[in-house]
Amino acid sequence: MTSVRKLSIWGFLALAAALLVFLALRPSSVQVDMAAVARGPLQVTIGEEGRTRVKEVYVVSAPITGRLLRIGLRAGDGVEANATVVARIQPADPAFLDVRTRAQAEATVRTAEAALALAEAERARVRAELDYAEGEAARVRPLAAKGTASQAQLDRAELALRSQRAALETAQANVRVKASELETARAHLLAPTEERGGDLLAGPDAATLPVIAPVAGKVLQVLQESETVVAAGTPLVEIGDPRNLEIVVDLLSSDAVRVREGATVLIDAWGGAQELRGRVRRVEPFGYTKVSALGIEEQRVNVIVDLTSPPAEWTELGHGFRIEARIVTWEEENVLQVPLSALFRTEGKWTVFRVQDGVARPAEVEIGAMNAQAAQIRSGLEEGETVVLYPSDKIGAGTRVRQRPS
Numbered sequence: 001m002t003s004v005r006k007l008s009i010w011g012f013l014a015l016a017a018a019l020l021v022f023l024a025l026r027p028s029s030v031q032v033d034m035a036a037v038a039r040g041p042l043q044v045t046i047g048e049e050g051r052t053r054v055k056e057v058y059v060v061s062a063p064i065t066g067r068l069l070r071i072g073l074r075a076g077d078g079v080e081a082n083a084t085v086v087a088r089i090q091p092a093d094p095a096f097l098d099v100r101t102r103a104q105a106e107a108t109v110r111t112a113e114a115a116l117a118l119a120e121a122e123r124a125r126v127r128a129e130l131d132y133a134e135g136e137a138a139r140v141r142p143l144a145a146k147g148t149a150s151q152a153q154l155d156r157a158e159l160a161l162r163s164q165r166a167a168l169e170t171a172q173a174n175v176r177v178k179a180s181e182l183e184t185a186r187a188h189l190l191a192p193t194e195e196r197g198g199d200l201l202a203g204p205d206a207a208t209l210p211v212i213a214p215v216a217g218k219v220l221q222v223l224q225e226s227e228t229v230v231a232a233g234t235p236l237v238e239i240g241d242p243r244n245l246e247i248v249v250d251l252l253s254s255d256a257v258r259v260r261e262g263a264t265v266l267i268d269a270w271g272g273a274q275e276l277r278g279r280v281r282r283v284e285p286f287g288y289t290k291v292s293a294l295g296i297e298e299q300r301v302n303v304i305v306d307l308t309s310p311p312a313e314w315t316e317l318g319h320g321f322r323i324e325a326r327i328v329t330w331e332e333e334n335v336l337q338v339p340l341s342a343l344f345r346t347e348g349k350w351t352v353f354r355v356q357d358g359v360a361r362p363a364e365v366e367i368g369a370m371n372a373q374a375a376q377i378r379s380g381l382e383e384g385e386t387v388v389l390y391p392s393d394k395i396g397a398g399t400r401v402r403q404r405p406s
Contacts (some may be wrong), residue, residue, distance in 0.1 A: 007123045027099035029400035037381045044334040044371045045326035050249035053323045054240035066092045070227045077215040086237045088208040105188040112182035119178040119201040123171035137161045217241040220319050247305040249325045253287045256301035258329045265305045269324035278305040330369050337374040342387040353388035360399045
């Protein structure tokens with residue numbers, strides 16, 4: 001019995017030693033994060049910064065060249081269509097004359113004075129001839145009545161009288177023309193703020209042309225605030241309705257081709273607590289070059305978005321505000337999907353580590369749509385299976401794994 005007992009003890013010790021060796025040599029399991037393959041909604045979006053703008057902005061410009069008086073309106077002030085005066089413009093002051101221009105103007109004045117004197121002399125000559133014609137006609141009329149003078153003599157006297165009267169009217173009109181030319185020539189010599197006939201050519205009391213708001217709304221921007229001389233067509237004020245907003249998102253042209261009119265847009269990072277929603281109204285058909293912050297030239301396309309959220313939710317937004325938009329390009333409600341962190345590439349194919357009985361086994365999968373969080377699984381996995389997240393180089397085919405404690 002004693003030998004049998006000894007054999008049993010030695011056998012137990014050998015079995016324990018073999019078990020210890022087996023446990024020591026067996027690879028230990030690796031702690032990993034895991035997730036289940038599940039079905040749910042999946043949404044693919046294109047994210048980019050954008051800005052708000054009033055749909056219809058009216059730029060009020062100066063209708064004439066003149067002195068713009070200081071504009072009293074400020075951004076945010078309300079205006080009424082065809083009623084509110086947004087600016088007033090005075091006639092521009094005459095320019096100062098240099099030496100050559102003044103000498104030419106003075107010579108023109110002297111020429112006009114001489115022409116006026118010549119016209120007045122001509123008028124005096126014609127008036128003298130008219131006096132002679134009137135006297136001649138007065139002498140011939142009674143002689144013709146007595147038969148002493150012929151009818152032809154009377155007709156010639158009357159014709160001469162009418163001709164001289166017409167000549168006098170012509171001479172008087174010529175005198176008025178030359179007088180106007182002299183006044184015009186003298187006007188070229190007028191200096192700024194020089195008095196003429198008791199009235200200042202410019203100043204606070206000069207006549208002004210009011211510029212009226214064409215539409216109702218609010219002043220978005222005062223483009224020319226201070227008093228200055230402006231040319232016709234100079235922009236003065238921008239007017240629009242801040243309640244009538246749209247959003248402009250500039251996308252890379254390679255992203256813009258994936259956007260369709262009517263697509264849903266999610267708007268966040270605009271300053272409000274809730275996420276806003278919108279809808280793509282237009283993808284503009286032309287692109288433009290924009291240099292990025294890294295100095296890279298990019299082809300960009302503007303996408304125009306209409307806000308569909310109730311206006312009460314975005315009353316704080318105004319013209320030119322920054323937002324972040326996510327344009328939905330694809331979405332489904334019931335999609336088999338895995339977290340994007342479970343995927344990796346093996347020989348150009350998408351692969352995951354499927355967990356079966358605590359062992360990681362690689363599985364090739366075919367994916368469809370994906371976003372920044374998850375990817376659609378078309379084949380290779382079934383709903384409810386478990387996959388390894390963030391697989392490292394410690395994990396290979398047959399590696400034992402266990403859930404990392406949270």
